[in-house]
Amino acid sequence: xxxxxxxxxxxxxxxxxxxxxxxxxxxxxxxxxxxxxxxxxxxxxxxxxxxxxxxxxxxxxxxxxxxxxxxxxxxxxxxxxxxxxxxxxxxxxxxxxxxxxxxxxxxxxxxxxxxxxxxxxxxxxxxxxxxxxxxxxxxxxxxxxxxxxxxxxxxxxxxxxxxxxxxxxxxxxxxxxxxxxxxxxxxxxxxxxxxxxxxxxxxxxxxxxxxxxxxxxxxxx
Numbered sequence: 001x002x003x004x005x006x007x008x009x010x011x012x013x014x015x016x017x018x019x020x021x022x023x024x025x026x027x028x029x030x031x032x033x034x035x036x037x038x039x040x041x042x043x044x045x046x047x048x049x050x051x052x053x054x055x056x057x058x059x060x061x062x063x064x065x066x067x068x069x070x071x072x073x074x075x076x077x078x079x080x081x082x083x084x085x086x087x088x089x090x091x092x093x094x095x096x097x098x099x100x101x102x103x104x105x106x107x108x109x110x111x112x113x114x115x116x117x118x119x120x121x122x123x124x125x126x127x128x129x130x131x132x133x134x135x136x137x138x139x140x141x142x143x144x145x146x147x148x149x150x151x152x153x154x155x156x157x158x159x160x161x162x163x164x165x166x167x168x169x170x171x172x173x174x175x176x177x178x179x180x181x182x183x184x185x186x187x188x189x190x191x192x193x194x195x196x197x198x199x200x201x202x203x204x205x206x207x208x209x210x211x212x213x214x215x216x217x218x219x220x221x
Contacts, residue, residue: 063198066191073187077180088173092166099162106155110148117144 117140124137 063195066195070188070191073184077184080180081177084173084176088169091169095162095166099159102158103155106151110151113144113148117141 121137121141125134
């Protein structure tokens with residue numbers, strides 16, 4: 001005799017037995033992959049009996065899947081953070097090297113120009129004693145020094161721009177890290193919610209439910 005348990009499966013039993021009927025339920029729709037359900041009937045024949053279902057579903061499968069998801073998310077986060085840190089270090093090193101090279105070159109050029117101008121001025125002063133010529137030389141010296149000051153100002157502006165670029169890169173890195181942390185937190189929250197739902201719905205150590213059952217009945221319970 002067959003009796004159908006809605007959303008659970010089919011149960012087979014021996015109608016010739018009168019006491020202690022033992023049955024095994026094969027799930028049609030298992031709530032958890034690999035679940036096994038057993039049932040036993042405690043009352044004699046000819047009276048309504050209660051079928052006690054004990055769900056021994058393997059909740060561990062769901063937990064393992066969730067743990068794998070968390071591990072994958074953590075690995076992705078670590079890789080992203082490492083890549084971002086490497087990029088930031090490379091950018092900072094490149095900016096510092098460029099700034100140092102530019103400053104050294106400009107300083108060397110300015111020093112050479114000033115030395116040349118001083119030597120020329122001294123030579124002109126020694127050779128030419130005329131006041132007019134001396135005045136012209138002084139004007140030239142002043143112009144050269146002003147030009148040198150302009151070059152120094154340009155160098156300062158370049159260095160400031162490099163510092164601004166470095167600050168922008170650091171801000172972008174911080175934003176990326178914050179976004180990654182938020183994504184990881186959201187993933188962990190989702191995992192925790194799923195685990196709680198699985199535990200509440202299916203239980204951790206198995207649960208039991210009571211289904212009304214009438215012996216020798218072919219109609220759905």
